[in-house]
Amino acid sequence: MSAKRVEVSVAQIAHLKGLITGSVSTVESVLDQHGRDESAHPPIRPAAVVTPKNTQEVSAILKYCNQEAIPVIAFGAGTSLEGHVLPIAGGISLDMTDMNRIIEIRPDDLLVRVEAGLHRMALNEKLAKDGLFFSVDPGADATLGGMVATGAAGTTTVRYGSMRENVLALTAVLADGTVITVGRETRKLSAGYDLTRLLVGSEGTLAIITEITLRIFGIPEKMAAAIVVFPTLRDGVEAATAVVKMGIAIARCEFLDPISIRYVNAYSSLNMKELPTLFFEFHGSPQGVEEDANSVKEIIAEFNGTDFQWAKDESARRKLWQARHDVHWAADAANPGKRGFSTDMAVPISKLADAVETCEKILASHPFPYSVLGHVADGNFHLHIFTDPKKPQELAEIIKISHHMVREIIAMGGTCTGEHGIGLGKIEALVEETGSAAVEVMRAIKKRLDPMNILNPGKIFTQ
Amino acid sequence: MSAKRVEVSVAQIAHLKGLITGSVSTVESVLDQHGRDESAHPPIRPAAVVTPKNTQEVSAILKYCNQEAIPVIAFGAGTSLEGHVLPIAGGISLDMTDMNRIIEIRPDDLLVRVEAGLHRMALNEKLAKDGLFFSVDPGADATLGGMVATGAAGTTTVRYGSMRENVLALTAVLADGTVITVGRETRKLSAGYDLTRLLVGSEGTLAIITEITLRIFGIPEKMAAAIVVFPTLRDGVEAATAVVKMGIAIARCEFLDPISIRYVNAYSSLNMKELPTLFFEFHGSPQGVEEDANSVKEIIAEFNGTDFQWAKDESARRKLWQARHDVHWAADAANPGKRGFSTDMAVPISKLADAVETCEKILASHPFPYSVLGHVADGNFHLHIFTDPKKPQELAEIIKISHHMVREIIAMGGTCTGEHGIGLGKIEALVEETGSAAVEVMRAIKKRLDPMNILNPGKIFTQ
Numbered sequence: 001m002s003a004k005r006v007e008v009s010v011a012q013i014a015h016l017k018g019l020i021t022g023s024v025s026t027v028e029s030v031l032d033q034h035g036r037d038e039s040a041h042p043p044i045r046p047a048a049v050v051t052p053k054n055t056q057e058v059s060a061i062l063k064y065c066n067q068e069a070i071p072v073i074a075f076g077a078g079t080s081l082e083g084h085v086l087p088i089a090g091g092i093s094l095d096m097t098d099m100n101r102i103i104e105i106r107p108d109d110l111l112v113r114v115e116a117g118l119h120r121m122a123l124n125e126k127l128a129k130d131g132l133f134f135s136v137d138p139g140a141d142a143t144l145g146g147m148v149a150t151g152a153a154g155t156t157t158v159r160y161g162s163m164r165e166n167v168l169a170l171t172a173v174l175a176d177g178t179v180i181t182v183g184r185e186t187r188k189l190s191a192g193y194d195l196t197r198l199l200v201g202s203e204g205t206l207a208i209i210t211e212i213t214l215r216i217f218g219i220p221e222k223m224a225a226a227i228v229v230f231p232t233l234r235d236g237v238e239a240a241t242a243v244v245k246m247g248i249a250i251a252r253c254e255f256l257d258p259i260s261i262r263y264v265n266a267y268s269s270l271n272m273k274e275l276p277t278l279f280f281e282f283h284g285s286p287q288g289v290e291e292d293a294n295s296v297k298e299i300i301a302e303f304n305g306t307d308f309q310w311a312k313d314e315s316a317r318r319k320l321w322q323a324r325h326d327v328h329w330a331a332d333a334a335n336p337g338k339r340g341f342s343t344d345m346a347v348p349i350s351k352l353a354d355a356v357e358t359c360e361k362i363l364a365s366h367p368f369p370y371s372v373l374g375h376v377a378d379g380n381f382h383l384h385i386f387t388d389p390k391k392p393q394e395l396a397e398i399i400k401i402s403h404h405m406v407r408e409i410i411a412m413g414g415t416c417t418g419e420h421g422i423g424l425g426k427i428e429a430l431v432e433e434t435g436s437a438a439v440e441v442m443r444a445i446k447k448r449l450d451p452m453n454i455l456n457p458g459k460i461f462t463q
Numbered sequence: 464m465s466a467k468r469v470e471v472s473v474a475q476i477a478h479l480k481g482l483i484t485g486s487v488s489t490v491e492s493v494l495d496q497h498g499r500d501e502s503a504h505p506p507i508r509p510a511a512v513v514t515p516k517n518t519q520e521v522s523a524i525l526k527y528c529n530q531e532a533i534p535v536i537a538f539g540a541g542t543s544l545e546g547h548v549l550p551i552a553g554g555i556s557l558d559m560t561d562m563n564r565i566i567e568i569r570p571d572d573l574l575v576r577v578e579a580g581l582h583r584m585a586l587n588e589k590l591a592k593d594g595l596f597f598s599v600d601p602g603a604d605a606t607l608g609g610m611v612a613t614g615a616a617g618t619t620t621v622r623y624g625s626m627r628e629n630v631l632a633l634t635a636v637l638a639d640g641t642v643i644t645v646g647r648e649t650r651k652l653s654a655g656y657d658l659t660r661l662l663v664g665s666e667g668t669l670a671i672i673t674e675i676t677l678r679i680f681g682i683p684e685k686m687a688a689a690i691v692v693f694p695t696l697r698d699g700v701e702a703a704t705a706v707v708k709m710g711i712a713i714a715r716c717e718f719l720d721p722i723s724i725r726y727v728n729a730y731s732s733l734n735m736k737e738l739p740t741l742f743f744e745f746h747g748s749p750q751g752v753e754e755d756a757n758s759v760k761e762i763i764a765e766f767n768g769t770d771f772q773w774a775k776d777e778s779a780r781r782k783l784w785q786a787r788h789d790v791h792w793a794a795d796a797a798n799p800g801k802r803g804f805s806t807d808m809a810v811p812i813s814k815l816a817d818a819v820e821t822c823e824k825i826l827a828s829h830p831f832p833y834s835v836l837g838h839v840a841d842g843n844f845h846l847h848i849f850t851d852p853k854k855p856q857e858l859a860e861i862i863k864i865s866h867h868m869v870r871e872i873i874a875m876g877g878t879c880t881g882e883h884g885i886g887l888g889k890i891e892a893l894v895e896e897t898g899s900a901a902v903e904v905m906r907a908i909k910k911r912l913d914p915m916n917i918l919n920p921g922k923i924f925t926q
Binding site for chain 1: 569570571572573574613614616620624625627628637641642643644645647648649650651652653654655656657658660661663664665669680681683704707708709710712748750751754758807809810811812813814838841842843876877878879880881882883884885889892893896897898900901902903904905907908910911912923924
């Protein structure tokens with residue numbers, strides 16, 4: 001956080017304007033909008049917002065910024081939860097959202113090629129016309145480039161994988177402006193180092209992603225959602241892990257604690273029971289869905305699950321998942337004037353109930369309101385903790401508490417982040433988790449590929 | 464291939480002996496055994512075969528070899544098909560097979576930790592006692608470290624993924640002896656660069672893998688295999704791609720051409736019809752398997768598939784897949800005195816029939832016997848071509864033909880290797896496929912992590 005701030009001169013901004021057909025803005029409201037994300041990190045304005053129209057323009061911008069040592073921070077939807085888009089060392093925000101074309105849809109190969117600034121919901125709207133969908137669903141309407149950069153995952157990852165499994169190929173621009181293409185349109189690939197997976201989750205620090213080839217799926221014949229409640233959190237979590245261990249092909253499996261349910265009820269005008277709740281979704285043939293659901297019902301009964309309730313129809317199903325996805329905003333709405341802090345830890349599935357209980361024990365000795373939800377079938381859970389933004393010491397305290405929880409989770413074989421990434425807040429945790437030798441390898445790769453350290457400096461590790 | 468050969472002195476070998484409790488051998492038969500693989504590349508003896516007992520010994524060996532600039536080539540089962548284990552620049556063979564412990568089996572987390580020299584069949588024998596299995600099945604009884612290094616895949620990849628999707632975490636030793644741990648035991652992970660995936664498929668050029676955490680699965684309640692024949696190769700391939708596009712969860716889907724069937728019939732005493740044939744396997748509940756099989760039957764009928772025939776029981780199922788896996792050796796047995804050359808290309812699935820036809824057209828103008836088989840549901844296929852080892856010009860010609868085919872496949876959006884890797888033979892093809900800028904990134908990473916170029920030099924790219 002102590003990176004020194006690079007100033008960008010008026011002449012440099014003028015030069016950038018000459019490099020591209022897209023806009024270069026220094027309007028305050030635009031700078032403000034690009035200086036914040038959904039995290040609790042305080043906003044920081046970039047010196048300018050530069051909006052390229054194509055890969056060549058990205059290349060020209062990077063080449064110039066590399067010469068001038070101007071930091072470049074890619075910006076999509078600004079939905080990061082770890083401060084990824086904050087220009088902590090100054091520099092420009094590279095707004096990718098004008099590069100939002102669907103280049104081609106290939107139903108026969110179950111793949112699509114898009115520009116990085118396309119939003120995932122816009123893609124899915126278009127794909128639906130062909131009976132297809134792109135599976136990764138982090139809730140927020142992120143851009144696909146942002147989802148590649150943060151290695152996004154979400155509610156359907158248990159069935160369809162995260163970005164890591166769904167990105168086939170990329171076009172990306174290196175710090176010096178060199179354009180590379182990595183990966184292929186094939187399902188299998190064994191040709192040299194897996195640079196695709198190196199860029200997925202690299203948080204804008206190794207290259208700017210401009211084009212993406214993604215796997216897509218046929219919309220299942222039948223999709224059905226259901227909820228079920230449990231007397232305790234442990235029952236619910238253990239039921240979910242039992243379902244996973246049985247190998248039942250659930251499409252989604254989400255846990256919400258009673259407080260999350262209360263938030264969601266208020267925000268989405270629902271009247272679910274305020275109890276530990278699992279949300280399920282099943283995809284397949286009508287017969288397969290029924291069979292899966294019956295297996296799940298049997299298992300949850302063993303864990304004291306009751307009130308298994310189907311979403312009545314497609315509109316009820318959509319409403320249910322919208323409510324689940326809105327829980328972040330529902331929590332914010334229920335805590336007016338407060339600032340939410342979202343954690344993101346994951347453990348091996350057998351340790352999930354212990355992990356959540358450990359975190360709750362830690363939080364119990366503090367005054368901050370919090371709620372729990374999780375992609376339980378993946379062992380990944382979030383705590384949503386609220387502080388008073390007028391009392392900055394509260395945020396400092398939450399950061400300490402979060403770090404305490406992370407240390408406990410790491411000791412259980414878990415990770416400090418299942419899907420949000422390292423960004424600004426988990427730099428220390430990464431070292432504790434994977435060891436300084438492995439972080440040194442990351443740093444070595446970064447230094448070699450971005451020797452001027454212009455690409456999103458100060459994220460993932462200290463430079 | 465023109466890398467200059469490093470000589471290893473008697474004193475250096477004596478020093479290596481002092482570093483470890485395991486053996487250091489210069490016995491000719493041992494050197495011979497470590498100087499060849501299953502590829503057509505001519506064998507090259509290492510200077511010594513060094514067999515470490517643990518990660519610390521690997522570290523000590525690498526630290527010394529790095530100081531002395533002695534190349535180190537990891538060796539597992541020697542089943543590579545691309546010359547990976549050949550010490551083309553001299554140096555030592557690091558035989559990992561004494562590091563073959565199963566460190567822990569964690570049924571509740573569906574993961575296992577093993578040492579890199581463990582063979583996959585030994586692992587599966589042990590896991591079967593707990594009703595579990597490790598899914599990646601390349602046919603050969605490779606070591607798991609070798610499978611990580613080459614990013615192995617196989618017949619079940621269509622359902623369970625390749626090594627890329629099944630490796631959770633690794634312990635590895637860098638060229639200078641530094642031990643790193645990468646990845647976690649969690650299903651989701653977003654903590655920094657994906658060094659795990661960087662090492663998977665790095666062909667021994669970035670680090671020596673010593674310990675591996677793998678995903679495992681419960682053995683499905685029901686596994687059933689079936690074969691079906693088609694009048695033409697195109698019918699068979701198109702039937703398979705139609706099955707994939709429908710999203711039917713097949714566990715295996717393999718294509719064999721009539722010549723492969725003839726080889727297999729002779730080698731395994733079977734009497735399958737010598738026609739283009741698909742081998743299927745279904746995993747799931749009895750009801751689910753039946754439903755999947757019925758869907759497949761409907762589709763294949765549309766593509767003139769006939770004679771759908773179940774393997775009668777578990778022993779027939781095993782025999783069928785053993786026969787499929789033995790096709791490599793069955794082909795060798797049917798061509799006595801000849802040397803087999805195995806290609807490995809993959810295309811987007813819609814182009815598979817065209818791709819195979821293109822290759823057959825190229826081969827038709829040459830006198831070499833060949834057969835075709837493929838992991839068709841992944842768009843990945845192999846040609847097994849025979850030359851006379853007494854006529855080295857034949858191998859040179861095959862290499863030219865192979866390169867010609869690879870260029871056509873790349874032009875279709877395909878890859879020069881779906882699962883065998885680059886090794887020695889596809890260095891040029893990799894550049895054609897992904898471009899020199901991306902290969903330059905690979906080279907930069909290699910140079911940074913292995914500045915003395917001791918780790919399997921001369922593979923993947925020229926140094």
